Amino acid sequence: MTATPTPAPKAEVVTPLPRPSSRLERFVRRQGWVVGVALLLGVLVLWRSSQIPAFGAFEVRGIVAGTMTLALLAMAQTVIVISGGIDLSVGAMMVLTNCIAARLMLEQDLGPVVLVAVLVVVVAMLLSGLIGTVAVVSGVPDIVVTLAASFILAGLALIVLDGPGGGTHPRFQELLVGGFDEPLPATLWLAGIFLVVWVPFKRSRLGIATYAVGSDRAAAFLSGLNVGRTRIAAYVLGGFFSGLAGLVTTAFTGSGEPRASIGATATLTSVAAVVLGGVALLGGSGTLLGPMLAAFCLALIPALMLGLGWDPNYAEVARGVIIIVVVMIGGLLQIPRRAR
Amino acid sequence: GGGDDDTASGGSGAGSGQSGNFVIGVSNTLAGNGWREQMICSVKAQALASGKVSKVIAISKNGGPTEQIQDLQNLISQGANAIIVNPSDREKLNPVIQQATQKKIVVVAVDQAVSEPTAYVATNDQVAYGRLGAEWLAEKLGGKGNVLYMRGIDGVPADSDRDKGFQEVMAANPDIKIKEVFTGWDFTKGGDIAVQELGSGNYDGVWTSGIDYTVVNAFKTVGKDPVPVVGADNNQFIQQLLDGSPGAAVTNPAVIGGVGTAIALDVLQGKTVKRETLLTPEVWDAEQDKATLEANSFPDRDATFSSAVSVKPFTTYSNEQLFACKGPGE
Amino acid sequence: MTQPLLQTTAVAKTFGPVVALRAVDLSVAPGEVHALLGANGAGKSTLVKILTGVLRNDSGTVAVNGEPVVLHSPTEARARGLAPVYQDPALIRDLTVAQNLRLTGVDPGDVHRELAAMDLDGLDLDEQVRDVPLPFLRMLDLARALVFDPQLLILDEITAALPPDLSERVFAIMTRWKQRDRSVLFISHRLAEVREHCDMCTVLRDGRNVASFHPGQEGGESQIVAAMLGEASAGVRDVARERRAARERDEEEAPRLVVRDLLINRQDAGVSFEVRAGEVLGLAALEGQGQDRLFEILSGNVRAAGGEILVDGQPVAARHPYDAIRRGVVLVPSNRLMALLPQRPIRENIAVPLFNRLRRWGPINAGRERRQVAEAVTRLSIDTRAAAQARRLSGGNQQKLTIGRWLAAGFRTLLLFDPTRGIDVGTKHQIYDLIRELADGGAAIVMFTSELREIGLVCDRAAVLHNGAIVAELPPTASETDLLTAAHGLEVTAV
Amino acid sequence: MSTAVADPAIRDWRQLLVDRPAVALTGVLLLLYVITGLFAPGMFTPNGVRSTLLLACPLAILAASQTLCMLTGGIDLSTVMTANFAAYVAANQSGQGPVVALGLALCVGLAVGLVNGIGVGVFKVNPLIMTLGMASVLLGVVTVGLVGDGFLSGSTRLLPVLRTVASGTLFGPVPNNVVVWALVGAGLIFGLSRTGLGRAIYAVGDNPIACRLAGVRIWQVLLAVYVLSALLASLGGLLFSGISGSVGPDQTNAYLLPSVAAAVIGGTSILGGVGGYTGTILGALILTVLNRLLLTLDTTEAFRQILYGLIVLALAWVYVRLTGQRGS
Numbered sequence A: 001m002t003a004t005p006t007p008a009p010k011a012e013v014v015t016p017l018p019r020p021s022s023r024l025e026r027f028v029r030r031q032g033w034v035v036g037v038a039l040l041l042g043v044l045v046l047w048r049s050s051q052i053p054a055f056g057a058f059e060v061r062g063i064v065a066g067t068m069t070l071a072l073l074a075m076a077q078t079v080i081v082i083s084g085g086i087d088l089s090v091g092a093m094m095v096l097t098n099c100i101a102a103r104l105m106l107e108q109d110l111g112p113v114v115l116v117a118v119l120v121v122v123v124a125m126l127l128s129g130l131i132g133t134v135a136v137v138s139g140v141p142d143i144v145v146t147l148a149a150s151f152i153l154a155g156l157a158l159i160v161l162d163g164p165g166g167g168t169h170p171r172f173q174e175l176l177v178g179g180f181d182e183p184l185p186a187t188l189w190l191a192g193i194f195l196v197v198w199v200p201f202k203r204s205r206l207g208i209a210t211y212a213v214g215s216d217r218a219a220a221f222l223s224g225l226n227v228g229r230t231r232i233a234a235y236v237l238g239g240f241f242s243g244l245a246g247l248v249t250t251a252f253t254g255s256g257e258p259r260a261s262i263g264a265t266a267t268l269t270s271v272a273a274v275v276l277g278g279v280a281l282l283g284g285s286g287t288l289l290g291p292m293l294a295a296f297c298l299a300l301i302p303a304l305m306l307g308l309g310w311d312p313n314y315a316e317v318a319r320g321v322i323i324i325v326v327v328m329i330g331g332l333l334q335i336p337r338r339a340r
Numbered sequence B: 001g002g003g004d005d006d007t008a009s010g011g012s013g014a015g016s017g018q019s020g021n022f023v024i025g026v027s028n029t030l031a032g033n034g035w036r037e038q039m040i041c042s043v044k045a046q047a048l049a050s051g052k053v054s055k056v057i058a059i060s061k062n063g064g065p066t067e068q069i070q071d072l073q074n075l076i077s078q079g080a081n082a083i084i085v086n087p088s089d090r091e092k093l094n095p096v097i098q099q100a101t102q103k104k105i106v107v108v109a110v111d112q113a114v115s116e117p118t119a120y121v122a123t124n125d126q127v128a129y130g131r132l133g134a135e136w137l138a139e140k141l142g143g144k145g146n147v148l149y150m151r152g153i154d155g156v157p158a159d160s161d162r163d164k165g166f167q168e169v170m171a172a173n174p175d176i177k178i179k180e181v182f183t184g185w186d187f188t189k190g191g192d193i194a195v196q197e198l199g200s201g202n203y204d205g206v207w208t209s210g211i212d213y214t215v216v217n218a219f220k221t222v223g224k225d226p227v228p229v230v231g232a233d234n235n236q237f238i239q240q241l242l243d244g245s246p247g248a249a250v251t252n253p254a255v256i257g258g259v260g261t262a263i264a265l266d267v268l269q270g271k272t273v274k275r276e277t278l279l280t281p282e283v284w285d286a287e288q289d290k291a292t293l294e295a296n297s298f299p300d301r302d303a304t305f306s307s308a309v310s311v312k313p314f315t316t317y318s319n320e321q322l323f324a325c326k327g328p329g330e
Numbered sequence C: 001m002t003q004p005l006l007q008t009t010a011v012a013k014t015f016g017p018v019v020a021l022r023a024v025d026l027s028v029a030p031g032e033v034h035a036l037l038g039a040n041g042a043g044k045s046t047l048v049k050i051l052t053g054v055l056r057n058d059s060g061t062v063a064v065n066g067e068p069v070v071l072h073s074p075t076e077a078r079a080r081g082l083a084p085v086y087q088d089p090a091l092i093r094d095l096t097v098a099q100n101l102r103l104t105g106v107d108p109g110d111v112h113r114e115l116a117a118m119d120l121d122g123l124d125l126d127e128q129v130r131d132v133p134l135p136f137l138r139m140l141d142l143a144r145a146l147v148f149d150p151q152l153l154i155l156d157e158i159t160a161a162l163p164p165d166l167s168e169r170v171f172a173i174m175t176r177w178k179q180r181d182r183s184v185l186f187i188s189h190r191l192a193e194v195r196e197h198c199d200m201c202t203v204l205r206d207g208r209n210v211a212s213f214h215p216g217q218e219g220g221e222s223q224i225v226a227a228m229l230g231e232a233s234a235g236v237r238d239v240a241r242e243r244r245a246a247r248e249r250d251e252e253e254a255p256r257l258v259v260r261d262l263l264i265n266r267q268d269a270g271v272s273f274e275v276r277a278g279e280v281l282g283l284a285a286l287e288g289q290g291q292d293r294l295f296e297i298l299s300g301n302v303r304a305a306g307g308e309i310l311v312d313g314q315p316v317a318a319r320h321p322y323d324a325i326r327r328g329v330v331l332v333p334s335n336r337l338m339a340l341l342p343q344r345p346i347r348e349n350i351a352v353p354l355f356n357r358l359r360r361w362g363p364i365n366a367g368r369e370r371r372q373v374a375e376a377v378t379r380l381s382i383d384t385r386a387a388a389q390a391r392r393l394s395g396g397n398q399q400k401l402t403i404g405r406w407l408a409a410g411f412r413t414l415l416l417f418d419p420t421r422g423i424d425v426g427t428k429h430q431i432y433d434l435i436r437e438l439a440d441g442g443a444a445i446v447m448f449t450s451e452l453r454e455i456g457l458v459c460d461r462a463a464v465l466h467n468g469a470i471v472a473e474l475p476p477t478a479s480e481t482d483l484l485t486a487a488h489g490l491e492v493t494a495v
Numbered sequence D: 001m002s003t004a005v006a007d008p009a010i011r012d013w014r015q016l017l018v019d020r021p022a023v024a025l026t027g028v029l030l031l032l033y034v035i036t037g038l039f040a041p042g043m044f045t046p047n048g049v050r051s052t053l054l055l056a057c058p059l060a061i062l063a064a065s066q067t068l069c070m071l072t073g074g075i076d077l078s079t080v081m082t083a084n085f086a087a088y089v090a091a092n093q094s095g096q097g098p099v100v101a102l103g104l105a106l107c108v109g110l111a112v113g114l115v116n117g118i119g120v121g122v123f124k125v126n127p128l129i130m131t132l133g134m135a136s137v138l139l140g141v142v143t144v145g146l147v148g149d150g151f152l153s154g155s156t157r158l159l160p161v162l163r164t165v166a167s168g169t170l171f172g173p174v175p176n177n178v179v180v181w182a183l184v185g186a187g188l189i190f191g192l193s194r195t196g197l198g199r200a201i202y203a204v205g206d207n208p209i210a211c212r213l214a215g216v217r218i219w220q221v222l223l224a225v226y227v228l229s230a231l232l233a234s235l236g237g238l239l240f241s242g243i244s245g246s247v248g249p250d251q252t253n254a255y256l257l258p259s260v261a262a263a264v265i266g267g268t269s270i271l272g273g274v275g276g277y278t279g280t281i282l283g284a285l286i287l288t289v290l291n292r293l294l295l296t297l298d299t300t301e302a303f304r305q306i307l308y309g310l311i312v313l314a315l316a317w318v319y320v321r322l323t324g325q326r327g328s
């Protein structure tokens, strides 16, 4: 690179175009982490299946249906993290929607139950959108707003249901999580949500805007985006996923439980899944698939420990160590890229 | 639960009479809790003492029904013949318990009941727990005064049952004024609340749902003379009673796990067993039952160690086996 | 006279205490390539942002085709026919180029066509922005702006990052725009480009438009320079000059800082120079010649790709600024965001380096600290009315803080990177005086400046950096033209 | 964002709140205390004051560790687990005498702090993730230690010295543990404002880049902060166990969010660089009195939670408004 001298001689040198990266390179760069997580999940599943006498539909359903809630919460967290925020209230939102659903669905026919399910998801979207709006308008860091919101939502859950209770329609349970030997419904739901909600969203202008806002708010603004509205939209979509998580909990357990600690634990696990799934906490990058798969990996650990004859509580230790180590590795992998 | 004592309908033929190599699974969702750990130890001790068990797989980790459903599924997958479960919910585990019984696994719910008819249930009689303690306290106060009523967790079956028994007695003693608080069955939180309540209010007696010794401590913390406290058979509380604190312990044996194990093994061996086993608590008065208190005092065990260490005729292990907390093959 | 396409009247903008624009009148006629000129911090980019709805002016009016407009967003501006290429790439690094284009509502196909017209259709739009080299990002930005077919194309220093062949393509587009009776607002620090391609120029200084004329006319370049620099207050200027003249040179003294074949980037030729105690070495360079990185390397903040740094004859391989600071080498960065603790008081800002040693983690000797800080404050005459938080200080006072920090902590070699950027004339001269005073006190000083005039004012020697190498060493008396010529990598004939 | 100059009186008043949040917070505290007293006259007796101080103390100490981390722009989600662990170890090892038991408890804190500090400071792991992972590890370690015949199983006896500290009365309404609190508080307030480390902590939280250029080795500061934080957490856990006379593997878990809330209410920014322990003390007292008020009002747990959240949110919003500093 040279400056144009005075008077400018007509340039002879032609700057070469950058070499376009190959499809493979691109794929590895953008999806490598997800592929890694998927491989890890495959290995863990194989390992688990080798530990027990029979690995069949019962076990698969147990894993998929049991982890669905967490996977959905991880998705909720992912969307918000991609948009540059963080939501410490996803777990409480799940608990609240679980309680609303269980209370309204008690002893209802399937028709009303489905109606309630829709209503509950809408409520979750509205509430989450409200939380996002407060964060955007007040300028208080997301982490503080959502922390406070988690108290409020937990309180609301207790108002809706003052103790474990409520119920739902057995058909609804089967529809959402399937019977004990039916892994299909849960799997289809997860795949369906991913394909029907996420894939179009990611390709839409709003989806791209979400990444843009998370990546660089100033540049996003210069590109003519309404940053605040995009951030709120991410919270709304997050609410959609947390609402679904609440519904799945209702279906899985057949009732509601307002205990706040359930929400707190779930929130923290969702953050862990996001990080494991290759989504940078700084925002602007990552996919939904990674955290979803990571949620399954995290959920498999206790079962594996049990199979090994270890105290399943070592799973907590393993989980913590894995999160920390993965973030360290992620940080180290980032260094050469940043230097570019 | 029904009053008629049917046998549970599932699992009765499972063991087909053979002995020796049963695998027993345990599911508990409150890890690190002294009472619950003792419950698990009693399963191990009973399994060992019975000589019919090859392995005990205990899953003791924190969680709610969602986690417990998965734990139970894992135990089923691991090939347990019987599962002793301390249920985190009365209803939610029913489907998975059904699954287990379909797979010829004997399920015994201990400590708290489940509504699933194919499961056996062994519990302490919580209504009686509430009633006996309340009766003792009402008598001690001569039928009038202010009582701090420290419940557990609102909505949890054991708490509702105890409340039922307690309120029966209070209905008969209209001159007793009660102030109701919830401790969440958390010793620390219970202690906190006691400090606040005892510090700024005047009480003549305290009824606790087992959060006892931190309440006695609270009197010292706020610098007031202790009033009669109804507690459970927590080791530390027994010490306090022996040291002269006024009060009474209502037993709530943690070794209910051992009882459940004995029941499970009976079923596995083809015996006919009642679906429900209800243990009636005992009341140990600080003054009148000194001997019992001393016999059940274990100064070198944990503060929350449940001092009622055996339930005849169910449990057959020795105290050493219980304290060792080792299952067969460990 | 025809109605101007764009007309601003008394546009003003302040950022807290910093006044970016005081009153700017600018008028761009249709079919005109209009240059907007001014020193760093003169407010050019701020004006561009106001014209494109990114920032709102505090007062004044903007009119497009004679109609007053209030622009709230870049989208609105585009609808009015104003399309910008900002100084910093407005592309989001984590997205692909195509995604970025869709964000702005631009069809990638259209952009591809524009690129093809510039002979750049080989660019892969599915590449992630972070993987595309900067010059091509600039061209993408340009192509994106062209898709809107704007009445007024605004180019903020687009050529600064471009190699000559790509610059030529930009000029071709400017010409095309002119031929279509549309206009271009062109910002550049390269006067040759301005002279050759612009029909009109407006020079900003101290937040005002100080001159407007045809740059291609005879003597246009010197007229621009004069307008940009303004008449510096001669009295103060001489103090610095006199001090320098009065200095007794001790040529025997060993050099304080020696730099040998220092590689800023791996492929560079290497930088070599020396500074002695009591000497001020001025470094001149065009934008983007590696000066920022050179200073970061010297200050220990980043590692060099090769070469040697000697301080007092001892080689230094600093892994952290702490290592350099221990050897007495300290940096005053031009970007105050890199130096200030915006939420902390003046006192803590000045005192930071005092606590960079474990030994100093204990209780503070409050009296001594107060004395040290007060001394620095007095010596720099820092206005302490807003002492509670550094971010409330005016720009000049903030800059003084970053120097005062090292006065309090002590140093032997001072690296000043454009220390007077965005500072008003009076304060500038205080800083010049201070620099001379520090040199006379025995400090060795290396000062990069984007205002070439400052070399003549304060420096003992000038070194010109070009393409990661020192291409010339000139005496302070060298004319600005000579410096500029050298900075362009050309031979300076007469000295 | 209005840049218009406000009425000078309003500006002074705002400035006062910004520069001296303690004044405003003290007002809030006194008001709240009086309101609570109207419902629970016991609050105005020495015993009422005493139990307020008593209960605020461990919260304030946990919030102290949160304050330190937040000042550097971090957060410590492992405080409560550290507190639980340390208190449990002390009770478990009380047979070996107070010196060994307390020493071991502090060693727990030291170890946790070192690992957190190295993770955050040296390996630059996001503090949220680092301490979240650490909390998970600690939870696992404690539970594993407790179940069966793990290393924490066996009798737990509270150290008598902890009982004395927690339940004894110094004079009038002042419980003994306030002495510990006062020492910690004085140490922190002095340390943050009058020591080199304190200056470095604020500086790192305010602008790490500037710190680096000024020669501050940030990892050292972060290491020190996370070690101090974990030590304070251990101390908090010990005091906690002293008050209730019990230890449990999850006894302080409910205090994680309040510890952050106390610091936020006290004016410490979660983004770092501003705040201090004085505010946190008041924040902890406010939350304690608020808790008492809600308990007295016979409100449900539900209402309590909601009010809690709203108050934290409102105070954070007011601070951001007043100081004009917005989230990144």
Ligand SMILES: Nc1ncnc2c1ncn2[C@@H]1O[C@H](COP(=O)(O)OP(=O)(O)OP(=O)(O)O)[C@@H](O)[C@H]1O
Residues within 6 Å of the ligand: C015, C018, C019, C020, C038, C039, C040, C041, C042, C043, C044, C045, C046, C047, C087, C395, C421, C422
């Ligand atoms: N967001 C901001 N906040 C505070 N001050 C700002 C902001 N943006 C610009 N400034 C200040 O406004 C002044 C004008 O800046 P501007 O970027 O317009 O200068 P410029 O003429 O484009 O300079 P350059 O040639 O270096 O690009 C500078 O003093 C700058 O520091």
Ligand SMILES: Nc1ncnc2c1ncn2[C@@H]1O[C@H](COP(=O)(O)OP(=O)(O)OP(=O)(O)O)[C@@H](O)[C@H]1O
Residues within 6 Å of the ligand: C016, C017, C018, C019, C383, C384, C385, C386, C392, C393, C394, C395, C396, C397, C398, C423, C424, C427
């Ligand atoms: N918010 C504030 N509170 C108190 N004092 C302030 C505030 N803002 C600015 N000041 C004081 O008012 C003085 C004048 O500010 P102004 O921005 O006009 O300075 P300036 O003349 O532009 O100085 P410089 O040339 O250094 O930029 C500042 O030096 C600062 O100390």
Ligand SMILES: [Mg+2]
Residues within 6 Å of the ligand: C017, C018, C019, C394, C395, C396, C424
């Ligand atoms: Mg100014």
Ligand SMILES: [Mg+2]
Residues within 6 Å of the ligand: C044, C045, C046, C087, C156
């Ligand atoms: Mg500019």
